[in-house]
Amino acid sequence: MDAKKTLRDEAAQALDHPIGRRNFLKVITAAAAAVGLSSSVAVKMAEAAAAGLKPSVIWLHFQECTGCTESLLRTSHPDVAEVILDLISLDYHETLSAAAGHQIEASLHQAMEQHKGKYICVVEGAIPEKDGGIYCKIGDRTALDILNTVAADAGAIVALGSCASFGGIPASPPNPTGATGAPMILKDKTVVTIPGCPANPYNFLGVVLQYATLGTLPELDQKGRPKFAYGRTIHEDCPRRAHFDAGRFAQMYGDEGHMQGYCLYKLGCKGPATHANCSIQHFCEVPGAWPIGIGHPCVGCTEQQLAFRVPLHDTVDIERPTPPDTYPPILANDSKVSPLATAVGGLVAGAAIGAAVVQSRRLDKEDTND
Amino acid sequence: MSKRIVVDPITRIEGHLRIDVEVDGGKVTKAWSSGQMWRGIETILKGRDPREAWLFTQRFCGVCTTVHALASVRAVENAVGLEIPKNAQFIRNLILAAHAMHDHIVHFFHLSALDWVDVVSALKADPKATAKLAQSLSDWPRNSEQEFKAVKEKLATFVDKGQLGIFNNGYWGHKAMKLSPEVNLMAVSHYLQALDYQRTANQVVAILGSKTPNIQNLAVGGVANAINLDCESTLNMNTLYKIKDLLSEMGQFIQDVYLTDVCAIGAMYPDWLGYGAGVTNYLAVPDMPLDGAMTAFDLPGGTIMNGDLSTIRPINRLDDEYFGKNVTESIAHSWYEGAEERHPYQGETNPAYTEFQDDGKYSWVKSPRFDDKVMQVGPLAQVLVGFQQGHAPTVKWASWALEKASAVAGVNITPSMLHSTLGRHAARAIRCAIISELALKHWGLLVENIASGDLTIFNEPEFKGHQEGFGCHEAPRGTLSHFVVIDDGKITNYQAVVPSTWNAGPRDGKNRPGPYESSLVGNPIADPERPLEVLRTIHSFDPCLACAVHAFDPDGKELGSVRTL
Numbered sequence: 001m002d003a004k005k006t007l008r009d010e011a012a013q014a015l016d017h018p019i020g021r022r023n024f025l026k027v028i029t030a031a032a033a034a035v036g037l038s039s040s041v042a043v044k045m046a047e048a049a050a051a052g053l054k055p056s057v058i059w060l061h062f063q064e065c066t067g068c069t070e071s072l073l074r075t076s077h078p079d080v081a082e083v084i085l086d087l088i089s090l091d092y093h094e095t096l097s098a099a100a101g102h103q104i105e106a107s108l109h110q111a112m113e114q115h116k117g118k119y120i121c122v123v124e125g126a127i128p129e130k131d132g133g134i135y136c137k138i139g140d141r142t143a144l145d146i147l148n149t150v151a152a153d154a155g156a157i158v159a160l161g162s163c164a165s166f167g168g169i170p171a172s173p174p175n176p177t178g179a180t181g182a183p184m185i186l187k188d189k190t191v192v193t194i195p196g197c198p199a200n201p202y203n204f205l206g207v208v209l210q211y212a213t214l215g216t217l218p219e220l221d222q223k224g225r226p227k228f229a230y231g232r233t234i235h236e237d238c239p240r241r242a243h244f245d246a247g248r249f250a251q252m253y254g255d256e257g258h259m260q261g262y263c264l265y266k267l268g269c270k271g272p273a274t275h276a277n278c279s280i281q282h283f284c285e286v287p288g289a290w291p292i293g294i295g296h297p298c299v300g301c302t303e304q305q306l307a308f309r310v311p312l313h314d315t316v317d318i319e320r321p322t323p324p325d326t327y328p329p330i331l332a333n334d335s336k337v338s339p340l341a342t343a344v345g346g347l348v349a350g351a352a353i354g355a356a357v358v359q360s361r362r363l364d365k366e367d368t369n370d
Numbered sequence: 371m372s373k374r375i376v377v378d379p380i381t382r383i384e385g386h387l388r389i390d391v392e393v394d395g396g397k398v399t400k401a402w403s404s405g406q407m408w409r410g411i412e413t414i415l416k417g418r419d420p421r422e423a424w425l426f427t428q429r430f431c432g433v434c435t436t437v438h439a440l441a442s443v444r445a446v447e448n449a450v451g452l453e454i455p456k457n458a459q460f461i462r463n464l465i466l467a468a469h470a471m472h473d474h475i476v477h478f479f480h481l482s483a484l485d486w487v488d489v490v491s492a493l494k495a496d497p498k499a500t501a502k503l504a505q506s507l508s509d510w511p512r513n514s515e516q517e518f519k520a521v522k523e524k525l526a527t528f529v530d531k532g533q534l535g536i537f538n539n540g541y542w543g544h545k546a547m548k549l550s551p552e553v554n555l556m557a558v559s560h561y562l563q564a565l566d567y568q569r570t571a572n573q574v575v576a577i578l579g580s581k582t583p584n585i586q587n588l589a590v591g592g593v594a595n596a597i598n599l600d601c602e603s604t605l606n607m608n609t610l611y612k613i614k615d616l617l618s619e620m621g622q623f624i625q626d627v628y629l630t631d632v633c634a635i636g637a638m639y640p641d642w643l644g645y646g647a648g649v650t651n652y653l654a655v656p657d658m659p660l661d662g663a664m665t666a667f668d669l670p671g672g673t674i675m676n677g678d679l680s681t682i683r684p685i686n687r688l689d690d691e692y693f694g695k696n697v698t699e700s701i702a703h704s705w706y707e708g709a710e711e712r713h714p715y716q717g718e719t720n721p722a723y724t725e726f727q728d729d730g731k732y733s734w735v736k737s738p739r740f741d742d743k744v745m746q747v748g749p750l751a752q753v754l755v756g757f758q759q760g761h762a763p764t765v766k767w768a769s770w771a772l773e774k775a776s777a778v779a780g781v782n783i784t785p786s787m788l789h790s791t792l793g794r795h796a797a798r799a800i801r802c803a804i805i806s807e808l809a810l811k812h813w814g815l816l817v818e819n820i821a822s823g824d825l826t827i828f829n830e831p832e833f834k835g836h837q838e839g840f841g842c843h844e845a846p847r848g849t850l851s852h853f854v855v856i857d858d859g860k861i862t863n864y865q866a867v868v869p870s871t872w873n874a875g876p877r878d879g880k881n882r883p884g885p886y887e888s889s890l891v892g893n894p895i896a897d898p899e900r901p902l903e904v905l906r907t908i909h910s911f912d913p914c915l916a917c918a919v920h921a922f923d924p925d926g927k928e929l930g931s932v933r934t935l
Contacts, residue, residue: 054533063409065916066384067432067583073476073565074572074582081565085524089533094381098484098540100905101377107538128409134723136407138379138386169411169429176410176721198432198583240603250596253589253828258596261603284576285569288609291586294578295604296594299425299586308414312422 054086055212056115057122058108058150059093062143063136063170063179064125068161069095071198074284075205083205088212091119094138105139112153120211121154123147123182126163126170130178144185151186156211158192159183159224160204162307165193172308183224192217193224195276197301202281203229225275234271234298237279240264250295258295268313270300372399375901378406380908382481384433385915387874388726389886389904393895398904401883401890402728403874405735405919408705408721415864420446420856421590421831427852427866428584431917435583436469436575437845438852438866438917444664444841445852446590448688450833453663455826458592460816461578461605463658464613465585466843467809468574471620473846473912474749474802475571475628478795479564482909485902486635487549487557490542493529495555497522504556507634507778510626512563513556521559545896546903549638557635560627567623574616574809577609592828597820610820614813621806624799632799633771636792637778646791646907648889649744650677652751653872655693655851656686657844658808660815664688668808669844670764672755675743677789682758688842697851697867700737700878703730710879711739734919737875737884738867746885747848747872748911749798750788756804757785767803771796791889794910798846833859845869847912870918873911886911 061069073080084090090097091111097104111119125143128135133142151157159182162168170179183191194203207226210218218226235241243249243263250258251266258264265272271279271292278290278298291298300306300316310316371394378388386406391398415426424442428435440462447454497518504513534540541547549557572582578595579585587594596604636642652674656667671685671693685693702710707722724731739745756764768785775796776783788797837856842849848869855863875884883891886908893903 052531054531054535056533061386063407065429065432065435065583067429067435070432070435070583074569074576076569079565079569081562084535085528089535091533091535091538093536094379094386095384096480096536097381098489098537100379100381101901103539103541103900104379104381110538126409131723135409135721136386138406140378169414169426170409172414172426174413176413177408179409197429252830253592253594254596254826258594259598259601259604259825261596261598261601283581284572286573286576289573289576289580291580293603294580294587294594295596296580296586296589308426311419312425313419 054089056091056111056119057088057093057208058091058111058119058154059122059124060143060146060150061094061138062123062125062127062147062164063177064161064163066095066124067198068124068164068204069093071201072204075201076285078205088120088208091115108150112150115155116153118155119153120208121150121157123157123159123164124161126167126179126181127185128170128177128179129185130176135177147182147185151182151189156192156217157182157186157189158194158204158207160194161199162195162197162301162304165195165224166304168197169308190217190220191224192220192226194229195225195302195304197307200229200276200278200281200283203277229277229281230275230302232275232277234274234276234279234292237277238271238292239279240292253295261295264292264295264297265315267297268311268315269297270303270306270310270316271298272318273306273316274298274300274303276302373898375895375898375904377901377904380905380913382484382905382909383913383915384431385913385918387908387913387915389890389908390726391890391895391901391904393898396894396896398890398893398895401887402732403735403876403884403886404726404733405874405915407915408734408919409916410721412864412866415861418861419859420449420833420854420861423854423861423864424588424590425586427864430866430868431914432583433473434845434847434914434917436465436579436585437843437850439585439588440466441841441843441845441850441852441866442854443588443590444843445839445854446831446841446856447839448841449837449839449854449856450590450831452591452829452831454592454829455824456662456819457597457816457824458827459659459662459664460812460819461593461595461827462588463812464809464816465575465579465587466658467805467812468571468617468620469582470805470846471624471802471809472568472571472575474798475564475568475624477798477846477912478628478632479561480568481912482795483557483561483635484540485906485909486547486639487561488542488544488547488554489525489537489540489558490529491547491549491551492522492555492558493526493551495522495551497555500552500555503552507774508626508630510622510630512559518555518559521562522555525558541900541902544900544902546894546906549635553635553638557631560631563623563627567620567627570616570623571620574613574620577613578605589828591831592826595827597825597827599820610813610817614810617806617809617813621810624802624806629767629771629799629803630774632795633775634778636796637775637783639792640779640781642792642906643783643787643790645893645903646794646889646910647677647789648887648891649746649885650789651675651740651743651745652754653740653745653747653849654685654751654755655842655844655849656688657842658812668811669752669804670756670759670761671844672759673740673745674751674754674758677786679754679758679785682755684755684759693842694840696741698739698742699867700739700875702737702879703732703876704736705731705734706736733876735871735875735915737878738872739878744878744882744884744888745872747869748794749801749846749848750794751848752844753797753800754785754788763804763807764800767800767807770803771800791893791907791910798912847914847917848872868914868917870911870914874913874915874918886913
């Protein structure tokens with residue numbers, strides 16, 4: 001972990017200070033290697049950026065509802081026009097491309113040849129494996145066949161949304177079409193997964209823009225999820241957390257607790273078991289717009305074991321049912337920050353070093369998940 | 371000699387659609403519409419809690435997001451005989467209205483306009499002349515010479531870089547493109563502005579729905595939006611006024627840009643008022659309920675047969691058996707096995723894929739029929755049905771649009787000319803203006819109801835024994851109905867009859883083609899290698915294939931009869 005952090009710091013420094021091209025390449029090559037990309041990919045990306053070329057993106061739609069593409073239309077920084085006109089070259093996208101049929105197939109082949117080994121392959125939707133994959137065909141080829149072909153020469157692969165990440169809703173029992181996610185098919189490749197139904201568009205943009213700018217991918221957990229977005233559970237950063245800790249709950253929509261904005265755990269909120277940043281990165285540029293924010297429990301749409309599996313109003317187990325029995329003082333008597341408070345601050349930032357026993361136990365779950 | 375053209379994938383739609391046409395003498399003589407993807411979500415619903423069915427059905431589609439959630443909670447509420455609080459109904463109405471505005475704007479500018487607008491030609495436009503033209507059409511403040519000049523420069527920089535991205539291999543310079551460079555520049559500018567305004571509409575959905583796509587504020591029995599004017603964590607005056615401001619902003623864009631552009635650009639392609647009529651039997655159901663029990667509505671429904679407006683048969687109550695009893699679905703040419711024609715309550719069938727067979731099975735989409743007739747659903751049906759019944763907002767906005775288009779075209783365009791490819795675009799923009807006006811009305815109804823002291827948002831559903839019901843919604847793409855059977859609190863059968871199923875379905879047991887297929891026949895094809903005209907007519911329906919393709923219950927259990935409150 002420390003080694004990766006150093007690399008990331010180096011990359012940041014490289015951007016902040018004028019350095020030679022060789023040093024820049026060295027930095028991103030090392031950083032790329034750290035997340036499983038070949039160094040040649042990073043070099044190609046850097047060369048392309050130096051030549052003023054926008055990274056080519058090939059966006060595949062399979063067993064999907066286009067909700068993840070739709071979610072991208074809701075962004076404002078950068079907005080979708082800037083993304084598709086200035087920052088990336090969206091060379092194949094079934095929802096937005098002007099061309100259709102043979103014309104768009106030509107665009108696909110052109111992009112794959114011209115940007116071989118460099119293009120970003122985005123996958124939206126699950127891939128049906130049952131019966132040879134006949135449940136999803138484009139241009140008379142199965143999704144399975146298309147994914148394997150396009151992924152083979154991709155520089156980076158991003159599975160956008162829960163369907164592409166792990167099968168999502170079409171894979172929920174009894175999974176009639178044998179739907180699965182891109183990482184389950186592309187076993188030998190690094191696939192960045194951005195689960196969510198839909199994925200939060202900023203989690204996607206964060207990955208693509210880093211790759212486009214630095215030629216690197218963000219740090220990922222074992223499920224391929226960027227740690228910046230999926231490093232913690234919703235419960236950890238939930239604005240209603242204080243109500244949970246104090247035992248103040250909504251029991252039914254519209255009851256007194258619900259009208260006071262209390263915790264939704266007893267209505268089945270999956271926040272305590274769901275790794276996602278919804279509580280911080282709200283939706284559609286509206287402060288407070290996210291399910292818990294308006295009074296509806298989280299359904300755990302980013303988690304393979306929760307979304308569309310555990311019933312809406314069933315509660316999840318709480319790993320740590322009671323708060324720690326000691327709290328750090330907010331202000332010590334002598335107006336200096338106490339050593340204990342410093343440790344807690346460090347924990348929140350994700351650097352678990354030398355913390356008190358109680359507090360370090362709080363990170364155990366995240367550590368094992370990672 | 372006839373030539374076969376296959377367009378697969380059809381792009382700028384939702385989902386996976388393949389269209390085949392035979393062309394003879396420069397015209398389409400025969401067409402096939404084929405849905406290419408199947409997931410089986412209704413099968414997945416079996417055995418689950420009906421209170422969460424909407425979370426699943428909403429994922430039929432992320433473009434028509436909200437509509438399948440709404441139809442689903444309505445179906446379950448109908449099954450348990452539950453009236454919802456007025457606040458919940460108005461909150462749902464605001465969401466459905468804001469979503470429809472977003473959906474229609476994206477459909478015209480981002481999914482369809484590139485069939486009519488030549489982006490590359492805009493590079494030859496004079497920004498000053500463009501401003502003069504645009505200002506003659508509407509008072510939109512952003513129709514300035516400076517704005518058009520900036521867009522032209524942005525476009526030139528983009529094209530010079532040589533990476534055309536989504537515009538690569540488009541139909542630029544195609545013989546069927548007729549607009550002047552100035553009109554093209556105006557339309558490209560509005561394409562970019564529309565990206566902003568579709569987001570504005572979505573913010574209304576997000577404030578109430580918590581996010582979009584896939585809202586998460588519904589409940590069987592109401593909504594999860596707590597209302598408390600004395601709390602920062604709930605719907606309060608601050609959030610309500612944010613909604614009103616956004617809705618007002620949308621109203622101006624819809625009138626000055628969307629509806630205006632559709633009328634003006636449409637008037638510059640008068641030939642296309644003569645192509646694409648296809649099926650002229652129309653169906654729409656009522657929507658935007660005014661009470662919690664769904665007995666009165668702000669949008670009318672009905673049927674029109676054979677393109678004759680005088681045949682109007684209103685459907686303004688949900689317990690009208692005329693609608694409930696007359697729907698059948700055919701799988702004669704769809705990739706399922708089982709009885710060829712059935713009422714949707716008696717759904718059966720297992721998937722049975724055969725590859726594409728011209729005279730056999732060729733689609734995952736089924737073919738719904740109404741009283742044994744092929745029907746077209748969507749905004750054109752909605753507008754014709756409303757216009758003929760004298761629905762005031764429909765008459766107002768349809769008249770506004772027809773006058774505007776007539777002025778540009780220099781000929782009198784009448785409602786009967788709307789049976790066409792362009793008519794579907796015009797009707798969609800008209801419907802959008804109607805909904806925009808009604809959204810503000812329903813905002814007022816919500817605030818008025820809260821002011822009366824009613825803060826309720828939820829009535830708890832009770833599940834016992836055998837319960838069944840249906841829920842309708844007149845969605846952006848047309849008539850949507852969900853059917854549910856519940857036994858002891860668990861779903862035992864679920865069916866959805868979806869707008870794009872009505873329109874995109876293949877031939878039926880009598881070999882009668884569906885609306886997409888009929889509408890293509892007679893369309894000109896200037897260049898068989900680049901069949902732009904096929905896209906024009908197909909896009910005019912606003913296809914949504916993920917919605918259209920859905921599963922029957924493999925066990926073939928009867929769904930029973932329709933029950934209403």
